[in-house]
Amino acid sequence: MARADDAGAAPDTTDAPDATAQVLARAAVNAMEAVGGYAAGVYLRSPTTGLLLMAVFTGLPLQLFRPWWRMQVNRPYPVAEAYRSGQAVHLPDAESAMRRFPQLTAGLPFPFGSLYEPVTAGTERFGVLVVLREATPGIPVGTPDRERLRGAAEQLAADLASLAAAGARTLWEGDPVGVPAPPPEAGAEGARRAADRLAQAVLSLDREGRIGYVNTAAEDLLGLDGPQLRGRLLWEALPWLGHPAYEDHFRAGFMSGEPVHFPARSGRHAPGQWLSVDLYPAADGVTLTLGTSARPAYAPESRAGPDVAATDADAATDADYDAADMDMDADMDACADLDASADEASALYRPVALAIALTEAVTARQVSAVVTEELLPAFGGRQLAIYLLDERHLHLAWETGFPQGFLDRFDGVSLDVRLPGVETLTTGRPLFFESMQHLAAAYPGIPLDADVGARAFLPLIASGRPVGSCILGFDSPRGFSPEDRTVLTALAGLIAQALARARRYDSEVELARGLQSALLPHRLPVREHVDTVGRYLPGTLGMDVGGDWYDVVETGTGLLALVIGDVQGHGVAAAATMGQLRSAVRAFALSGSTPEQVVSGTNQLLIDLDPGQFASCCYMLLDPASGSVTAVRAGHPQPLLRHPDGRTEVLDLAGGVVLGIDPEASYPVTELRLTTGSVLALYTDGLVEKPGLDIDVGVERLRTALEEARPSPLTETADRLISEAGNTADRPDDIALLLASRTGGDP
Numbered sequence: 200m201a202r203a204d205d206a207g208a209a210p211d212t213t214d215a216p217d218a219t220a221q222v223l224a225r226a227a228v229n230a231m232e233a234v235g236g237y238a239a240g241v242y243l244r245s246p247t248t249g250l251l252l253m254a255v256f257t258g259l260p261l262q263l264f265r266p267w268w269r270m271q272v273n274r275p276y277p278v279a280e281a282y283r284s285g286q287a288v289h290l291p292d293a294e295s296a297m298r299r300f301p302q303l304t305a306g307l308p309f310p311f312g313s314l315y316e317p318v319t320a321g322t323e324r325f326g327v328l329v330v331l332r333e334a335t336p337g338i339p340v341g342t343p344d345r346e347r348l349r350g351a352a353e354q355l356a357a358d359l360a361s362l363a364a365a366g367a368r369t370l371w372e373g374d375p376v377g378v379p380a381p382p383p384e385a386g387a388e389g390a391r392r393a394a395d396r397l398a399q400a401v402l403s404l405d406r407e408g409r410i411g412y413v414n415t416a417a418e419d420l421l422g423l424d425g426p427q428l429r430g431r432l433l434w435e436a437l438p439w440l441g442h443p444a445y446e447d448h449f450r451a452g453f454m455s456g457e458p459v460h461f462p463a464r465s466g467r468h469a470p471g472q473w474l475s476v477d478l479y480p481a482a483d484g485v486t487l488t489l490g491t492s493a494r495p496a497y498a499p500e501s502r503a504g505p506d507v508a509a510t511d512a513d514a515a516t517d518a519d520y521d522a523a524d525m526d527m528d529a530d531m532d533a534c535a536d537l538d539a540s541a542d543e544a545s546a547l548y549r550p551v552a553l554a555i556a557l558t559e560a561v562t563a564r565q566v567s568a569v570v571t572e573e574l575l576p577a578f579g580g581r582q583l584a585i586y587l588l589d590e591r592h593l594h595l596a597w598e599t600g601f602p603q604g605f606l607d608r609f610d611g612v613s614l615d616v617r618l619p620g621v622e623t624l625t626t627g628r629p630l631f632f633e634s635m636q637h638l639a640a641a642y643p644g645i646p647l648d649a650d651v652g653a654r655a656f657l658p659l660i661a662s663g664r665p666v667g668s669c670i671l672g673f674d675s676p677r678g679f680s681p682e683d684r685t686v687l688t689a690l691a692g693l694i695a696q697a698l699a700r701a702r703r704y705d706s707e708v709e710l711a712r713g714l715q716s717a718l719l720p721h722r723l724p725v726r727e728h729v730d731t732v733g734r735y736l737p738g739t740l741g742m743d744v745g746g747d748w749y750d751v752v753e754t755g756t757g758l759l760a761l762v763i764g765d766v767q768g769h770g771v772a773a774a775a776t777m778g779q780l781r782s783a784v785r786a787f788a789l790s791g792s793t794p795e796q797v798v799s800g801t802n803q804l805l806i807d808l809d810p811g812q813f814a815s816c817c818y819m820l821l822d823p824a825s826g827s828v829t830a831v832r833a834g835h836p837q838p839l840l841r842h843p844d845g846r847t848e849v850l851d852l853a854g855g856v857v858l859g860i861d862p863e864a865s866y867p868v869t870e871l872r873l874t875t876g877s878v879l880a881l882y883t884d885g886l887v888e889k890p891g892l893d894i895d896v897g898v899e900r901l902r903t904a905l906e907e908a909r910p911s912p913l914t915e916t917a918d919r920l921i922s923e924a925g926n927t928a929d930r931p932d933d934i935a936l937l938l939a940s941r942t943g944g945d946p
Contacts, residue, residue: 462475832866834854
């Protein structure tokens with residue numbers, strides 16, 4: 200697949216051998232023009248599950264958006280939301296973006312509008328088409344623009360489907376391809392002569408940052424002739440302007456359309472000289488001026504600090520100190536490697552996204568996943584391990600990137616063992632090793648997973664209490680600047696706080712699940728002519744447990760009560776309420792109450808208890824001998840009925856409002872008959888609801904699965920119906936399923 204060149208320039212897509220790049224480039228340009236945008240791009244799926252990659256981009260400097268070249272589909276960004284939901288996302292201004300996607304505005308705090316359209320063909324999801332344009336505060340995206348963008352996405356989906364049918368790959372690998380605009384014009388001769396009279400250096404840039412016109416003062420100041428500058432990307436021609444400290448200024452100028460002013464320290468052409476940089480953007484390009492300036496009061500000093508040695512503990516080497524003592528000139532020269540600068544820029548913005556994302560993570564697993572998705576890309580890391588402290592031993596809680604089984608030997612180590620992951624926690628000081636040789640020298644005999652690389656060991660301490668330690672691994676040797684060390688140490692504190700909160704949350708989840716397990720029936724009654732099977736799956740996202748239940752009650756009159764319900768809420772309180780409702784239903788059923796009396800009485804009980812919750816319920820009273828059924832429904836999903844010939848239907852039971860709302864509510868009764876060989880399916884909404892999909896789609900999917908399933912044994916049918924949900928890692932709700940099959944009795 201086509202890649203951007205190493206210098207970060209936007210290569211011409213005609214050099215890309217892949218026909219997919221040509222299709223994507225055409226779609227991005229067409230979409231941008233269709234809705235009046237100034238930039239556009241396409242994200243495609245990658246070979247890595249759950250990862251979208253920016254494939255093409257046009258209209259703005261590609262390297263300024265390096266932090267967003269990769270996008271996890273489960274992150275709270277508009278690109279990911281459009282892909283997950285299959286629905287377009289329209290953000291007309293910064294206010295709407297902040298309200299819905301604060302992580303996006305944390306990294307791009309400028310006034311701009313953005314539109315995101317999923318690229319789908321049938322059930323195939325290829326990616327997302329993105330357009331950036333000027334903000335329209337308070338004015339939503341109009342229907343014509345929505346339709347034009349949708350049409351562009353549909354055309355792109357059709358083109359990608361055709362490519363796939365022809366054998367071309369529609370998964371993207373590598374870096375994005377920049378789609379260039381026409382070469383910048385040098386301007387009229389009269390304008391050139393006028394600008395050449397100015398003492399101030401003036402350069403014109405196109406919307407992608409390529410230099411067009413250069414006046415004489417700019418040539419003199421920079422020590423470069425116009426031909427050496429024209430047609431080149433600004434950050435290629437003047438690498439010192441590619442320093443990460445300046446990238447946010449350029450983003451502001453190119454995206455917001457407002458003038459931007461900042462000081463910059465020039466590099467190899469005028470070492471040590473501070474210049475004032477002014478950007479004057481317009482729809483067709485940006486005018487950049489440079490002027491000599493005194494060193495600003497807030498200019499960064501040498502990045503070395505008096506406490507650098509302390510952060511390295513006893514493991515610091517002379518090389519560490521030498522690297523820390525580099526002054527600003529050497530730092531600016533290092534910016535000649537634009538890719539390295541862009542990677543550093545990611546480190547400046549990813550921490551903001553990480554901090555916001557950590558506030559959304561509620562379990563230790565979610566915290567670890569967020570760190571993997573946000574922190575590793577920011578610093579170019581490849582390995583991550585998180586150990587949590589329990590009774591003076593560190594236990595491996597999360598790992599990625601290490602050889603399989605390598606970290607097992609360190610699982611459960613005591614705090615008196617001399618290992619860097621232990622000592623960073625016991626001393627409270629982060630440890631940084633710029634090479635594996637430095638690590639081996641500091642800890643002789645320590646097992647290493649690689650001969651080449653670098654490692655950072657961070658203490659996880661929350662409010663003065665040790666939580667664990669975090670290991671970051673890098674595939675190649677690298678230095679850790681004081682800024683890197685400061686940011687990583689601060690982020691370690693945020694991670695520790697999030698993990699401490701998550702462990703408390705996980706404890707509550709464990710309590711809720713234990714309570715739930717104790718309250719659900721451990722076995723169902725065995726009756727002649729009827730088989731019953733129940734299944735329960737807790738949610739996997741946080742404390743989504745405790746609300747759903749099922750039950751089968753022998754009433755004492757020869758009838759069998761089939762019950763399923765769902766308390767709206769989760770956690771210990773929902774599990775406790777569920778237990779009270781289950782007990783109430785059993786008590787009413789055993790007393791010989793009619794279905795209407797059972798549900799009405801349970802409704803009144805829930806109102807009297809006033810737990811601040813409500814519940815849905817479906818109650819069916821079955822005569823095993825005759826198959827007659829009387830049913831009452833209180834705001835619960837309609838059951839399914841599979842007939843002996845395999846035909847399966849969604850029942851249409853009359854119903855009342857959910858329990859716990861209206862003390863005067865009535866619950867009408869529906870009568871039906873269960874013939875021999877038929878199967879009745881009662882379920883909670885967690886089995887049929889998925890984010891971004893209408894619940895009717897889920898019900899139809901379940902109906903089809905029941906229709907296609909073998910009617911016996913009933914346990915296999917239950918396992919088949921619930922298997923898809925059980926294989927879902929991120930299940931937002933718990934699930935209850937109750938099947939009843941009539942095996943004999945009156946025909």
